[in-house]
Amino acid sequence: METQDLQSLGRLSYSLFGDWNQALSTGERTLRTIGLKDGLDSRAIEKAALAHLSRAESIQKESFDLSTPFFRLSALNRFLLAANHVEHWSYARIARTLELPAEAIPPLLWRARLQYIFDECNLALAYPSGGKLASSHCPIYDATDPWTARLLDEEMKPQERQFLQNHMVACDACRNALGRVRELIHAIDALMPSKQCETWVLDEMHAQARRLAGSGMTYGRSTLQTSLTQWSRSPGTWLGIGLLLWAIVRW
Numbered sequence: 159m160e161t162q163d164l165q166s167l168g169r170l171s172y173s174l175f176g177d178w179n180q181a182l183s184t185g186e187r188t189l190r191t192i193g194l195k196d197g198l199d200s201r202a203i204e205k206a207a208l209a210h211l212s213r214a215e216s217i218q219k220e221s222f223d224l225s226t227p228f229f230r231l232s233a234l235n236r237f238l239l240a241a242n243h244v245e246h247w248s249y250a251r252i253a254r255t256l257e258l259p260a261e262a263i264p265p266l267l268w269r270a271r272l273q274y275i276f277d278e279c280n281l282a283l284a285y286p287s288g289g290k291l292a293s294s295h296c297p298i299y300d301a302t303d304p305w306t307a308r309l310l311d312e313e314m315k316p317q318e319r320q321f322l323q324n325h326m327v328a329c330d331a332c333r334n335a336l337g338r339v340r341e342l343i344h345a346i347d348a349l350m351p352s353k354q355c356e357t358w359v360l361d362e363m364h365a366q367a368r369r370l371a372g373s374g375m376t377y378g379r380s381t382l383q384t385s386l387t388q389w390s391r392s393p394g395t396w397l398g399i400g401l402l403l404w405a406i407v408r409w
């Protein structure tokens with residue numbers, strides 16, 4: 159298990175629970191439970207994050223600090239924003255965590271971004287519309303899943319990215335559309351509360367990683383496999399089995 163993964167879980171859980179102490183203690187408990195079955199790796203972190211999301215969804219809204227616009231968002235929207243803007247998880251990883259198809263993620267993330275900036279923060283930013291198509295070469299702008307966001311999230315195939323980059327050299331409308339989304343994304347980056355991770359939190363995350371590793375659960379299922387392999391490879395084991403068989407035959 160990478161300490162980096164553990165830190166991701168800590169920050170995602172803070173975004174869900176709004177409290178570092180709760181995020182850290184719930185994280186360790188969940189990982190111990192999951193680790194017993196599947197081993198602690200990146201996938202375990204994703205399973206733990208999903209478990210925390212379900213838990214956060216059942217918490218009353220009033221329990222959060224509602225003076226912070228971020229905590230007025232739904233648990234799902236907080237998770238999507240933290241996974242993308244703080245952890246830089248790909249759409250595929252977010253989809254795997256949420257057990258959704260990958261194509262479901264960009265529209266959900268886009269809606270969460272708009273809601274955060276325009277409904278909750280009321281920022282006076284230019285609304286990231288696609289503008290008028292300047293020519294027949296302009297990419298189609300889907301207002302629920304714009305190409306501009308996919309491009310900035312680095313979620314485009316190299317040929318598509320190359321086409322758009324070449325197109326924008328000559329097309330002001332598309333370049334401006336991209337500029338508006340870039341501003342929106344930068345504004346969200348700056349407004350993510352889980353980015354401000356205090357020193358004691360980081361210290362606790364390191365201590366947690368040591369505790370989890372020390373509990374022998376770092377490899378979960380594979381620890382059992384390793385011990386079985388070692389047992390079967392041991393000459394003493396085979397000598398014992400041989401003697402037992404000999405005794406049975408003699409008897």
Ligand SMILES: [Zn+2]
Binds near residue numbers: 291
């Ligand atoms: Zn264009």
